[in-house]
């Protein structure tokens with residue numbers, strides 16, 4: 001039995017926060033799920049599974065209306081799922097017996113770090129470091145929230161211009177903070193070692209890289225990519241940090257194929 005089970009649409013960079021931390025501190029993370037469009041046919045539950053048409057009929061009472069990313073769609077979330085995950089979102093993590101639900105990808109990642117803290121202190125070496133890591137995780141959540149609707153809107157035909165402006169502002173603010181934190185020539189965001197702050201940064205930027213293949217659609221509307229081709233010139237330390245960690249053995253299995261796919265879609 002794994003130390004933690006996660007259900008999500010896949011691939012999802014927010015799930016990697018936990019899988020990368022798990023590789024680093026030797027915590028067994030089990031991941032269940034499927035492509036976003038397929039999750040409407042899944043049972044959202046600790047025992048998440050693909051349902052046959054007949055099985056779906058039996059769960060009609062558990063059909064709920066999706067809100068973010070699945071807006072307006074019908075999702076089959078059991079009462080037990082909503083009890084464990086009151087906001088009804090994925091990634092959704094569970095303790096091995098399913099009794100405790102952990103939601104918000106940063107908190108799921110913290111759970112992994114706590115489970116593996118004796119092997120590697122990814123969540124800081126003292127209360128001050130841990131709290132500074134929390135500061136980065138909070139800033140990353142604000143970035144993630146401010147850009148989420150933009151990324152979701154890019155999947156459709158109708159992109160409100162104000163979402164682009166809000167995402168551009170969020171990107172500039174977040175990257176400026178990361179750049180500043182890495183000065184002068186710091187190897188990690190907090191202290192002298194890799195921490196949850198670095199993992200979270202990589203995952204959020206990879207998620208934001210979903211903007212890249214939408215360049216043509218943006219151009220049609222007269223809008224530039226927020227994560228422009230020369231973003232590394234504006235934020236050299238942050239972009240070097242991302243490039244270096246993408247090749248790290250604990251990150252590469254998740255990050256490399258994902259970025260390669262986005263690159264080929266953008267070409």
Ligand SMILES: N[C@@H](CCC(=O)N[C@@H](CS)C(=O)NCC(=O)O)C(=O)O
Pocket residue numbers: 014065066067068069070071075088089090091103104105106144
């Ligand atoms: N800040 C959250 C974001 C989670 C979130 O918004 N998930 C959306 C998918 S992108 C969801 O599960 N939506 C379920 C629904 O629409 O009912 C995290 O980092 O985990």
